[in-house]
Amino acid sequence: MRYHPLTIAFRIYQLVKSNFFIAILLFVLNRESEFWIWKYGRYVFLLYIIVRLISIVLSWFVEKYEWKDRVFHIHKGIFVKQSSTIPFNKVQNVTRKTTVFHKIVGLTSLTFETAMDGVEDGIHFEVISKKHADELIDLVKANQVKVSEPELVSTMELEEEVEQEPVQDSYRTVHFTPKKKDLWKASFTSLSFLAIIPIVAGLLDNIQPFLEGRFEGILQMLLDSSWLFGIMIAIAVIVAVSFGIGRTFIRYGKYEISSDATHIYIDRGILNESYFAIEKKKIQGLEMEQSFLKRLLGLAEVKLISSAKPNQEDGSVNVNSLYPFLPLESAYKLIEEILPIYQVNSQLERLPRIALWLKLFRLNWMWIIVTAVLFYFKPDFLHIAWWGWSLLLLGIILLNRILNYIHTRYVVTDDQVQWWEGGLTSRMFITKRKNIVEMSYSQSRLQSHFQVATVSTTNRSTPVHVETIQDLPLDFALEMKNWYFKRVEDVEFENKK
Amino acid sequence: MNDIKLENSLSPSFPKIRRISETIGNIIGLLVIGILFWLQSFFDWPIWTFWILVGLTVLTILGIIWSIFEPTYLYRSWSYQYDDEYLQLSYGILQKEWVTVPMTKIQSVTTSQGPILKRYRARSIKVETVGSSHAIPALEEEVAFALREKIAEFAKLKEVDE
Missing domain, CATH: 1.10.287 (Helix Hairpins)
Known part of the structure; x- marks a missing residue:
């Protein structure tokens, strides 16, 4: 089957979009320039665009897809014919995105992501009709479920607090939709950039002597009358704040996390709509992250660790993230509801006291290098001597380490390991023993003297997810090693002799 | 440890x-x-x-x-061990490392031999997993081949849920 004909239009649109700035640079800004880069650049650029246009049109004729017996077959290549097969059960997650382009023509896009080692990762339908997309999703899902055993359906119990919205599929449970309050909080976390204002003010103070003479008129007037300068800053802040709030509302305003017995679904977006589905058993682990600001506001981001390739086309919205601004209690509740096999413990153990000293006295190469550079150049930035900056950096590093000591907590239960760690940004990580593909621990001389060790675990993900916790008690590390050796108990083999 | x-x-x-x-x-x-x-x-x-x-x-x-x-x-610091389930490596002078990899998670195993190794009839073995790769720097040839066979045999097993 050929892809939708509008794929050509979509690809041309993408081509225009991604080359727009280069075109402006070549043909508008440097139109008159005879410098060789611009002069020949124009020809090379035109040639490139023509070749791309031809290949876009031609490739539509040769690219085909079909499915047979739970396997997708994909054919492509203009000169070198390429065909690949992707079994349905290798599909890790499903993403459906409706950008503004798709909305105008009333279509959508669809991606099945896989985690196979190879060039062709997944199947991407750039333009597809909504009906056909639904058909394909159902097709793949039906066959995935057939392979897996029905899991315990404890997610089906509806919690009273959960706002009930009309659900598309009768058996899908909605777990989270953001309320107005959450969104205001969320937009607040994007205000951290306001911190640059004092820095900019300080900078202006410093560079003023250089600017004199050049912008004498305007800048001087601005700087001289403090109220005018104040108004300017106020306007800039208001613009930036409303931009930030608007962006947050558009991006995270319409958002719905739901699940059924086997899959987790995320529907989101106002301008660019997207739908994301992942099979529960494909999830390798869970991560909960709190930046400094988010912790002040009691928010957290929950991420699913899966071996699917993160598709980063839509910029900062990470597909693996459930929702970046979940209130903490909702985050815990959400994990319990959608993935009941993970038990989030609140009783965790802390590091031994000695770990704090080890952390404080560990050498920090970044600080040493920065200090050496500062010592050599001795810059007088913002009227603070070079050693002031060095001490400031050291202070931040030490604070981060103390916080890291306070935040690091760990617990290992039956077949699950959970830990919190991190300094200014803290992070929780939970995974199951069978999902840990490699475990190691190490001890430096100092660590072995104080009977502590560094433990790290590796999970399948793209890129590979490695968790490292420093200065755990040695007893625990040894216990964990034995715990890991029991991994065989959790694992079933497909083809055991 | x-x-x-x-x-x-x-x-x-x-x-x-x-x-x-x-x-x-x-x-x-x-x-x-x-x-x-x-x-x-x-x-x-x-x-x-x-x-x-x-x-x-x-x-x-x-x-x-x-x-x-x-x-x-x-x-002196290097040692390794393998059985039906795990490959374990332990090494390091100042920084001790201990690594364990389930046999089923090993994706490929390579033995190689440069001129110096050849002179001493030894081979190095490199084991690659999803996440990383580990090398055993020098093994006697027969030992290296035996290990390679063993790993290859168990790497064939596939876990459900991959």
Whole structure:
């Protein structure tokens, strides 16, 4: 089957979009320039665009897809014919995105992501009709479920607090939709950039002597009358704040996390709509992250660790993230509801006291290098001597380490390991023993003297997810090693002799 | 784990092999530094490049002294073990490392042999998993092949849910 004909239009649109700035640079800004880069650049650029246009049109004729017996077959290549097969059960997650382009023509896009080692990762339908997309999703899902055993359906119990919205599929449970309050909080976390204002003010103070003479008129007037300068800053802040709030509302305003017995679904977006589905058993682990600001506001981001390739086309919205601004209690509740096999413990153990000293006295190469550079150049930035900056950096590093000591907590239960760690940004990580593909621990001389060790675990993900916790008690590390050796108990083999 | 000893150790000729290859590396390093010194004086590079080169020379000399003792200690610290389920490696002089990989998660195993290893009838083995790769630097040829076969046999097993 050929892809939708509008794929050509979509690809041309993408081509225009991604080359727009280069075109402006070549043909508008440097139109008159005879410098060789611009002069020949124009020809090379035109040639490139023509070749791309031809290949876009031609490739539509040769690219085909079909499915047979739970396997997708994909054919492509203009000169070198390429065909690949992707079994349905290798599909890790499903993403459906409706950008503004798709909305105008009333279509959508669809991606099945896989985690196979190879060039062709997944199947991407750039333009597809909504009906056909639904058909394909159902097709793949039906066959995935057939392979897996029905899991315990404890997610089906509806919690009273959960706002009930009309659900598309009768058996899908909605777990989270953001309320107005959450969104205001969320937009607040994007205000951290306001911190640059004092820095900019300080900078202006410093560079003023250089600017004199050049912008004498305007800048001087601005700087001289403090109220005018104040108004300017106020306007800039208001613009930036409303931009930030608007962006947050558009991006995270319409958002719905739901699940059924086997899959987790995320529907989101106002301008660019997207739908994301992942099979529960494909999830390798869970991560909960709190930046400094988010912790002040009691928010957290929950991420699913899966071996699917993160598709980063839509910029900062990470597909693996459930929702970046979940209130903490909702985050815990959400994990319990959608993935009941993970038990989030609140009783965790802390590091031994000695770990704090080890952390404080560990050498920090970044600080040493920065200090050496500062010592050599001795810059007088913002009227603070070079050693002031060095001490400031050291202070931040030490604070981060103390916080890291306070935040690091760990617990290992039956077949699950959970830990919190991190300094200014803290992070929780939970995974199951069978999902840990490699475990190691190490001890430096100092660590072995104080009977502590560094433990790290590796999970399948793209890129590979490695968790490292420093200065755990040695007893625990040894216990964990034995715990890991029991991994065989959790694992079933497909083809055991 | 202060000194975990796993069942097997490296080929006894490992210290020799290591010493030869380190010597070759050191000679090349010294040659490069010598050339840089010559370039520095010939082209009149700024004076700080000279001090950087002096620093490099000091580091290289320290490295050479270290490389006299290191192979023996490294040989003593290295051990590995494998059974039907796991491959375990333990090594490191100052920083002790202990790694365990389930056999089923190993994706490929490669043995290789350079001229020095060949001279001592040894092979190195590299094991690749989804996440990383681990190398056992020198094993006697028969041991290396046996290990390779064993890993290949168990790597065939596939876990459900992949």
